[in-house]
Amino acid sequence: MLVDFFYHLRSQKLLVSVKEYLTLLEALSSPIMPPTLEDFYYLARTTLVKDETLFDRFDRAFASYYRSLEQKLPPGKKIPLDWLVAELEKRLTPEQKAELEKHGWDKLMEMFKERLEEQKGRHQGGNKWIGTGGTSPFGNSGAHPEGIRVGGSGGNRSAVKVWDERNFKDYDDSIELGTRNFKVALRRLRRFAREGSDLELDLGDTISSTARNAGYLDIKMVPERHNNVKVLMLLDVGGSMDDHISRVEELFSAASSEFRNLEVYYFHNCPYEHLWKSNRRRQMERFETWDVLRKFNTDWRLIFVGDATMSPYEILQPGGSVEHYNKEPGAEWLQRMVNAWPKAVWLNPEPQASWQYRQSISIIRNIVQNKMFPVTVAGIEQAMRLLSK
Secondary structure, rough: OOOHHHHHHHHHHOOOOOOHHHHHHHHHHOOOOOHHHHHHHHHHHHOOOOHHHHHHHHHHHHHHHHHHHHHOOOOOOOOOOOOHOOOOOOOOOOHHHHOOOOHHHHHHHHHHHHHHOOOOOEEEEOOOOOOOOOOEEEOOOOOOOOOOEEOOOOOOOEEEEOOOOOOOOOOOOOOOOOOOHHHHHHHHEEEEOOOOOOEOOOOOHHHHHHHHHHOOOOOOOEEEEEEEEEEEEEEEEHHHHHHHHHHHHHHHHHHHHHOOOOEEEEEEEOOOEEEEHHHOOOOOOOOHHHHHHHOOOOOOEEEEOOOOOOOOHHHHHOOOOOOOOOOOOHHHHHHHHHHHHHOEEEEEOHHHHHHHHHHHHHHHHOOOOOOOEEEHHHHHHHHHHHHHH
């Protein structure tokens, strides 16, 4: 069975070697882990995947292999879902949704605190308590235009606060298909320089020097010509950005190959006091935003990449972040960044026709001085022309 697993990973473009496969078999033959699917997953990922950027590709390959095995196994007993699973099929009519009240930030926080103190048990449905499948502002898998999600998944994406840790994945910088047009657009931002060791043949000087040397070959070398522009890229990840992963990965892959001096940090929805470089280690390895502001001088060009689609509270309100309590509004951090790097643009993968319907997009466009462009070839070309001035 594991031979099939090995070839399945190879078919998913994971370069797993025979030596790594044998290491996995050796580890399985030793009593170092309990025989559970989860432990096998972590062991296989540790022994077979050498690059963290490929973890997500391994996850997808592992899941598809497991599903294929499930189909071959005989059906087991059905376990009743009971109240542990929300009523996912429940849908409200537009009229019912319109009747739901938006409470506002302060009242929402106050109501949530009261519910935590009063509630003694689990609730499903209804419009008051923290539960699932209802119209209460608190819980998950229900419907409300503005609330706090507690656990579960964000089906309607209308929560202004999330009481749950979320794991995001890094964008893959090895995507090649579809990146050519992005590369061409990014080349609008160029500042060539020859630096480093002499590695490139200087044909003109070689011919002239050889002629002056009575025909004896005199080879002349020069440093390679590189795009010397410095780019700081801040990438929004998770939440509504999941809809744009493919396009952003193409953009990120193109930027990684075009810009020699490229620094990348992640944020979620809006930058706050911390940024991070790895989504899998973002709880352990964070970078103070103040340190980033001090580290990179005004020679750097700043490129935000995000859909700017969020609750306005996340930009304007202290404590507005969906994941933690931020002492300062996101708008203040954005303004500091724009002031620190005057040559800054925001690339938005959301269709430009929908920008006028997003209040958060209007707020961020105002902060970045209307320098927001769509993630299209034409939009990126406009942004690069602006940064190259």
